[in-house]
Amino acid sequence: MNFNAYLNDLPIYEPGKDIEAVAKEYGVKEVIKLASNENALGTSLKVVETIKQNAHLAHLYPDDNMSELKEKLARKHEVKVSNLIIGAGSDQIIEFISHAKLNSKNAYLQCGISFAMYEIYAKHCQAKAYKTASKTHNLKELKELYAKHKEEIKLVYLCVPNNPLGECLDKDEIYEFISFCDEDCIVVLDCAYNDYAAFKDPKKKIEAKDLLAKFSNVLYLATFSKLYALGGLRLGYGIANEEIIKTLYKIRAPFNVTNLSLKAGLAALDDEDFVKKSLETNLSELKRYEDFAKKMQISYIDSYTNFITYTFDEKNSGDLCEKLLKKGIIIRNLQSYGMNAVRITIGTSKNNDRFFDEFAKIYKL
């Protein structure tokens, strides 16, 4: 059987081990997962209630206009409904913009290490990837690389803050970079974790309304998967000018989001106390991860997210992860990114205690 040749370059995504699989394999009773950057506080109770109230509507197709959620998001961001597109996670908007701009004759740009789906979707479109030598976002390098290949580069990703490394450009740096790019090159600001960054340092705060007023070639991405605690329901969105949004809509398939996700999204936006508590808890627990690293003399990247990246010289990250797994703790090994490092999701205080305790023992071995 012959298939399209571009598929030869595409890997098959290998899902990580989930809690049940680890419990079974290693015979650990209480497995904790600090690997997928899910909200440590669990699901908002308002969301739980809303899902329960709407469960009997599972047989009905979603309102494909998504009017209610779009209107609410438009009010939140002070933009027009026509500036919005909703996706099955912000991942899906990355897929749409890749198919809209990229092809076998052009390229996209990102920093050395960033969200893996940028490159995968670019491969779907057979576009070339340019990455800076620096792993984290380095404004100077990004500008140099862009300038060198500006005829080719039609899409740039700034992941602010960056997943999986956690660092974040300042808003001023981001604006400087966008101004530097051609108008026909779209700069995607992946703000999946930007709420965490803005809470820690207002200089990092990105506002869609302000972006739209200043630039025509920007796509702002946000997600319900992290702070809003809906990772399981696949809900995210993009904000851009109407021309870009209209084009993305051509690629979107009907009913791309479930009806329960749309309802849950509304409830999640309403639960402001949950959001506030999530931000506060995360920041104080993140501090503990920094203190722990200092105490243990482990290098880490300053994080503006709900995770932290520890980097190692002598110890092997794969080895450390494997030993933690045996203790029932799942974290993310970054070896597949070419780094001897791990990414740890900031959990609840109790789960973090357990991590510190087990990790200290393993690290000292």
Next chain:
Amino acid sequence: MNFNAYLNDLPIYEPGKDIEAVAKEYGVKEVIKLASNENALGTSLKVVETIKQNAHLAHLYPDDNMSELKEKLARKHEVKVSNLIIGAGSDQIIEFISHAKLNSKNAYLQCGISFAMYEIYAKHCQAKAYKTASKTHNLKELKELYAKHKEEIKLVYLCVPNNPLGECLDKDEIYEFISFCDEDCIVVLDCAYNDYAAFKDPKKKIEAKDLLAKFSNVLYLATFSKLYALGGLRLGYGIANEEIIKTLYKIRAPFNVTNLSLKAGLAALDDEDFVKKSLETNLSELKRYEDFAKKMQISYIDSYTNFITYTFDEKNSGDLCEKLLKKGIIIRNLQSYGMNAVRITIGTSKNNDRFFDEFAKIYKL
């Protein structure tokens, strides 16, 4: 802003009016929707219970191995887990297979009128569409058209039974057609409504296990949106040999289905009484739509689904739909398919009574 040229050929999907919008626009209190072929019996109570029990897990990413649901489906269809891929509706599997096989140098084949997404996804891949002159599936014409363009055609869709027309090829005819096709051409059997067809007439029954044993170039598609009453949760799947499934997995994005959809799918498969009652109710109510059409001297296409297509000579389908809307009844106008016809979902006995009553009055005007 420049975008990829193929987008010029792509329409933006225009969602139909939903119940709330119609109620508001026409000032009708109780609006009924017989337009999207949703299960007339609503959501299975077992599914409702399962969703409620799992609502608090909305913050956790889905198990991307989808092991539990895949194992259950493998048992149901007597195939291996490696023969299965799960999508956000069977739509998404159509998207995957299009991107795997189609490109700007080849083509796909379908009957004159069938599920609209076949052509839309082919356009995404810039492939050509071949359609028979007959609107419904005509084996002779399909074979002639295939033979004439066999170098070009790499994908054939048989929608069995056909959406939006309702007719269904026999299993023997389907097998004859697959045998007629080259091994490098994939025949997609879209079985979204096949359970309804098999219940009405065993000659229409398609079994994945049997297909896999006989052919290497077949992709069987099924959905949870109709009989299993999960239209809102976007869940469907494909069954094929491992080579095809492995290729489709390269195109699939991680976490393409929500965790609540996976759980709901398990519960839906368990509720055998609900499925049986759905099939029985549908068949007896479908008979009433046939009787009504005969009484009113309206032509219809023999249906093997949970909808029926009425075709008109003198009356205008758009006009009839508009008049029904004012009475609070939403059905599907097939004018966009180039037919002076309507597609009506078989509803509950009560909703069907209301349809007959209002339609009779409007039709006689």
